[in-house]
Amino acid sequence: MSTVITNIATLVTNDPSLGDDSPLGLVRDAAVVIDGDRVVWTGASSRAPATDNRVDAEGRTVLPGFVDSHSHLVFAGDRTEEFNARMSGRPYGAGGIRTTVAATRAAGDGDLEANLTRLLAEALRQGTTTFETKSGYGLTVEDEARALRIAARHTDEVTYLGAHIVAPEYAGDPAAYVDLVTGEMLDACAPHARWIDVFCEKGAFDGDQARAVLTAGRAKGLHPRVHANQLSHGPGVQLAVELDAASADHCTHLTDADVDALANGDTVATLLPGAEFSTRAEWPDARRLLDAGVTVALSTDCNPGSSFTSSMPFCVALAVRDMGMTPDEAVWSATAGGAAALRRTDIGRLGPGARADLLLLDAPSHVHLAYRPGVPLAAGVWRRGVRVV
């Protein structure tokens, strides 16, 4: 069953060879043809081939579905009061995660999955067609494995984050907790995950501990990604590059050496502006990274503590307004950048062979994602060729 979406004012392909030679590969007055779960053709609307079905985009914009490469969606509980207090002047520390750990451990599987499903539907309505999500609110062998089993029912991009914080029971003996994370917990979790992650930060895990976690995961076939340099300068970014992590996430506090390492490696810098917004923290400097030649992704970091947004359009708007990105760069980073951060080539682009994950935007241009902040512009979403919104 083939479908042509025609009369597209602006088509974002993220393939320069298909469009105007810009990184977004823009095609004006365009059409895109879907067959099954794949894109099979893009080009000028006037030259679109015959298909079984036809959708008129009525002069609106089509872009690849957003790739949200960093979220924490398997949790229970609510941290409204913590947010409210913080916005009244109390600083954020990593310890707030313990509140969610207690609530998550106490929750039943059904409640955890229902919450995950609700958040995924919310993200999908805003155009997110691929998401990564992590464990990290269980911090016991059984609770971490349970979180990953639940997540794996909803996405292929599942990340084991037993090293989110030291479990409360091990507060007096962090080394024993690292042994658990790299031993019995890893054995139980590795079958359900693709990635391993660690929160490398003061108050969480130092460079040596992070290295132990990531190398143990790699030995079990998991690929590294790192929560790096969020709250302070630290070894996370350079460790990520050294271990060929797919992504170093946050990158808010960087030295010149950190930027050089990212520019010379294959590790994507994933920026999470929802976290800085929701903690009133200093913005990451996207301009500095882009000017150095670093590949930048944008993601929500959706979690109940430091960034409770599922909205990629919101992150695009923040990145443009406050992080020095152009609208074109931000849209690329929220689509192709996210795909790069997951080492995927089948998503984040709209050319022949790509997965048919499309967002129809109720606007004549992708720039409206930043130009019209907070406005629900998603008029249609296709995932694997099926219209779901």
Ligand SMILES: [Zn+2]
């Ligand atoms: Zn995170």
